[in-house]
């Protein structure tokens with residue numbers, strides 16, 4: 001094989017895929033057609049290539065080994081994806097066409113989620129959720145079953161005992177060790193979560209934890225009462241000004257395209273597309289206002305800055321592939337400003353008391369998410385552990401309901417699952433970010449976002465793309481390893497300190 005050609009073509013393939021995503025979700029192209037791109041580059045995902053990279057990764061050491069194992073993971077993931085791409089296109093079309101009848105109005109299934117988050121009446125929220133579940137059960141689950149069953153079969157066909165085993169190998173992660181760490185986090189935060197999340201539900205929604213459903217969380221997170229702090233017209237200016245405070249001028253940099261134009265079919269949720277790393281990055285936003293908008297902008301902005309500051313002369317593998325917990329970690333690193341009292345006071349011009357209350361709220365929401373992902377990992381280890389898929393609905397419901405103490409419904413057991421154990425990237429990223437935060441507070445202070453030194457430090461970290469894994473970056477900052485203890489402290493500190501008045 002000509003490895004140089006393989007790298008060049010793989011980069012061109014990923015670039016085309018990213019461009020297609022960008023055009024579709026920014027509302028500039030109606031259909032999303034990935035199939036054609038996959039067909040044009042299909043030689044990249046040949047089964048023989050998997051064996052070839054596996055062999056090379058085994059024979060090499062140091063950087064050589066690292067690059068070949070990144071290529072092995074890329075090639076295997078695309079090989080699996082290619083097998084189900086028609087099914088995926090079909091499922092996306094089915095979901096886009098699905099409709100729900102809500103109070104006599106026929107609304108798109110996807111939009112019903114927005115209605116759910118904005119519905120103040122619990123009875124009405126329950127009805128919307130029930131209708132959504134029926135559609136998932138009746139229309140989506142059949143294809144989803146085939147989808148996961150095919151992927152499980154492919155993993156076995158490649159010689160692994162299960163899909164879980166395959167991804168643990170490709171990602172070089174011990175999922176069970178991470179699961180054990182998250183079990184400790186769950187038990188250490190249990191009482192605090194029960195008390196404070198339960199209290200929030202009662203105060204804001206007037207319902208008790210025992211009666212709550214997952215759909216009630218959507219409404220809590222929507223948090224309309226904070227909309228007045230997070231105006232849509234200030235979003236991009238605040239983002240740019242925050243970066244300027246650290247000496248980072250994205251306007252001058254020129255490679256991060258801030259797409260803020262309003263278009264009818266533009267995704268309301270911010271996203272980042274890395275078409276050419278680092279030369280052509282899109283940060284797409286369509287602000288509607290609210291805390292969620294700001295959080296998404298900071299998160300996606302973190303991705304954009306990471307890839308936009310990656311050194312152009314790094315090898316393809318380090319600019320496009322590698323450990324995604326790293327980029328998620330940098331995204332969380334900017335997102336954490338939403339839990340920084342002083343940043344809220346400085347940039348949103350709110351009072352000290354308002355900032356304290358919001359940070360308390362925001363940390364509880366974060367704790368909810370971290371606990372949810374701990375549950376997702378536990379469930380996915382069972383779903384993808386090699387046993388038949390059927391009857392996993394109850395397992396899903398039991399595990400997720402027990403971590404969030406809210407009722408999940410069985411129907412989403414195949415839909416609420418990301419490919420390739422992406423859940424572990426978020427979990428490791430949260431841990432990584434809480435250690436990075438500890439380091440930044442120690443070096444630059446609580447108001448790190450005001451210092452040019454912080455900007456220089458972050459730019460240096462970003463410049464390596466994903467050459468180093470999250471554990472390797474931490475060891476360069478003198479941490480021994482990824483340690484969930486930092487995450488527990490980071491999540492609980494502000495909750496414990498907040499005095500309910």
Ligand SMILES: [Zn+2]
Pocket residue numbers: 299303327328331
């Ligand atoms: Zn992200």
